[in-house]
Amino acid sequence: MAKITTLGFDADDTLWHNERVFRLTEERFASLLGDYTDKDHLAERLLAAEKRNVLHYGYGVKGFTLSMIETAIEVTDRQVPADVIAEILEAGREMMSHPVEPLPYVEETLKKVKASFKLVLITKGDLFDQERKVTASGLDVYFDAIEIVSEKTDETYRSLFSRHGSGPGEALMIGNSLKSDILPALDAGAYGAHVPYDLTWALEEADEPRGHDRFYRLDHIGKVPQLLARLS
Incomplete structure (x- = not known):
């Protein structure tokens, strides 16, 4: 006993x-970068960035958003358009206000x-x-x-x-x-x-x-x- x-x-x-909010945002991220790389490769690069960055940014939306930006810069060879970065930032803000x-x-x-x-x-x-x-x-x-x-x-x-x-x-x-x-x-x-x-x-x-x-x-x-x- x-x-x-x-x-x-x-x-x-x-x-x-919680996790499904991240998955929906990742789908949105994939659509933004669809002209530069395929979805599976993008997911691998994003996960690698998250793994690196969790030691610096911790867990949560902010670290995830920064990892998306970093990944976008990487997969576009630093050519990612400013409006894509703006969309990623907006996606992060929406996650921070998503209904619980x-x-x-x-x-x-x-x-x-x-x-x-x-x-x-x-x-x-x-x-x-x-x-x-x-x-x-x-x-x-x-x-x-x-x-x-x-x-x-x-x-x-x-x-x-x-x-x-x-x-x-x-x-x-x-x-x-x-x-x-x-x-x-x-x-x-x-x-x-x-x-x-x-x-x-x-x-x-x-x-x-x-x-x-x-x-x-x-x-x-x-x-x-x-x-x-x-x-x-």
């Missing part, structure tokens, strides 16, 4: 849609668990944009703490679950990303509930841990209360 006192929730693609749509079962699940557990929202990315999405979602009222971090590591979870709860040993982290939400939380000593989203950014892909007694996979976030009942 597990003693769980604290629940950590990822935000993007766990509580609300909570995923199914999210709000009812938060309502069910709030009375019995301490809830901590743990998300990474651009501070301004993440704060905007948290507020726009209307879900902030369910959380006892909201933490926006630059990276999710085992030390991140160890520190946050100790600060906002009774330590990682009595915490369950819930999220869609194995790489960022689940594996480092398990390494910190927490429980992990993987709730897959139908789209995954290539830099967030990872394999499920095998034989880990604190790892669980759920069909959707609405199964969280059932998991907690089983564990207790």
Whole structure:
């Protein structure tokens, strides 16, 4: 039997849609550069730029927008028209104001668990944009703490679950990303509930841990209360 006192929730693609906004923008980007290169090659170059730039710009829309501009310069041999750069910048601004749509079962699940557990929202990315999405979602009222971090590591979870709860040993982290939400939380000593989203950014892909007694996979976030009942 597990003693769980604290629940950590990822935000993007766990509580609300996010990756599909990036995919739609990438489609728009491909149409802008269609005269210079094919879609698949452009996607490879963009992903390479994102991988390089995440260390400098962090995660989120701003870094993605800068990576698109860099890629446009590269694939056009520095001949990219100014109006294409303007379109890319406009696409980035539109992403920063895109409506926030909570995923199914999210709000009812938060309502069910709030009375019995301490809830901590743990998300990474651009501070301004993440704060905007948290507020726009209307879900902030369910959380006892909201933490926006630059990276999710085992030390991140160890520190946050100790600060906002009774330590990682009595915490369950819930999220869609194995790489960022689940594996480092398990390494910190927490429980992990993987709730897959139908789209995954290539830099967030990872394999499920095998034989880990604190790892669980759920069909959707609405199964969280059932998991907690089983564990207790």
